[in-house]
Amino acid sequence: MPLAVAVISEKLGTYASQDTTRIADEALARGHTVHEVFPAAVSQVEGRLIAKARRYTGAAAAGTQERIRVDLADMDVIHFRPNPPVDMSYLTTLYLLDRIKDQVLVINDPESIISFPEKIFPLxxxxxxxxxxxxxDVDEIRDFTDRHRDVVIKPLYEYGGRGIARVTSTAFDGELVRARLAEGSPPLVSQAFLPGITAGDKRIFFIGGDVAGAFVRIPKHGSYIANIAQGGSIHRTTITPREEELARLLGPKLVERGIYICGIDVIDDHVTEINITSSVGFSQIEELYGEKPQVALWDLIEKTA
Structure with missing residues (x-):
């Protein structure tokens, strides 16, 4: 049965949104109707969750259709795919979507995205x-750095390698830390530097609690930041026994919490992030292996919706 699908995203059909575009294109290939919903155009209107949207018919016509007004409760499936940062606007959309998730399948579950930020979930x-x-607390960050000597700091709610810095106990840059903690900013995450980053930051990609593929991002020469947006390159990889153990523990938790799409980041067999916001992996796995995780995703959705 054809489904009415809303994709909350930006720039469907473009390189900047290539993973989300793969999700939308697979829906079209199965005969579903797809609307692109703009994150800033979701409104609670007298008890109804209304959005401005465009009918998406494929990359060739992306962005050309007129905006129309849709009731999100009339959808069968809603994909929530805006990129972080996770700020109050981002969270407000999730709060509103959470109110209709008993009527519509929302991927990923809004309550889970709210409750399990990607840099806190690994705890x-x-x-x-x-x-x-x-x-x-700058003193806590300094003490942590003194204990571990070489530390990476990063903003709690950013993505794509933005705002990452490296500090050491011998040259602790308190001014840098204070600047990152400007008034009103969220806490910083500090983690002991993992030398294995030179061999890459592995993304293990999950669909519906099962591993759907993996690839490794290797930093460009002279860098310790492996994110693709920061110049990292992607390569094939294999999963270690320890990573398999982590996957066995994580998979059931993802299913229990309505998390259909997830990407975990692993360095030296240590998990640093568990991304359930707008996880990338669809395009990289297709490029490296010729496999299409979006097919498994839609197989699962069609059994559930």
């Missing part, structure tokens, strides 16, 4: 976590 697996501090 549920302490045996796989590198030494980690989450704090706004």
């Amino acid at each position: 549920e697996f302490p045996e796989f976590l590198p030494p980690t501090l989450i704090s706004r």
Whole structure:
């Protein structure tokens, strides 16, 4: 049966949204109707969740259709795919979507995205976590750095390698830390530097609690940041026994919490992030292996919706 699908995203049909475009294109290939919904155009209107949207018919016509007004409760499936940062606008859309998730299948579950931020979720697996501090206290960050000597700091709610810096106990840059903790900013995540980053930051991609593929991002020469947006390159990889153990623990939790799409980041067999916001992996796995995780995703959705 054809489904009415809304994709909350930006720039469907473009390189900037290639993973989400693959989700939308697979829906079209199965005969479903797809609307692109703009994150800033979701409104609660007298008890109804209304959005401005465009009918999406494929990349060739992306962005050309007129905007129309749709009731999101009339959809069968809603994909929530805006990129972080996770700010109050982002969270407000999730709060509103959470109110209709009993009527519509929302992927990923809004309550789970709210409750399990990608840099906090790994705390549920302490045996796989590198030494980690989450704090706004400069003295705590300095003490943590003194204990671990070489530390990476990053904003709690950013993505794509933005705002990452490296500090050491011998040259602790308090001014840098204070600048990152400007008034009103969230805490910083500090983690012991993992030398294995030179061999890459592995993304293990899950669909519906099962591993759907993996690839490794290797930093460009002279860098310790492996994110693709920061110049990292992607390569084939294999999953280690320890990573398989983590996957066995994580998979059932994802299913239980309505998390259909997830990407975990692993360095030196340590999990650093568990991404359930707008996880990338569809395009990289297709490029490297010729496999299409979006097919498994829609097979699962069609059994559930």
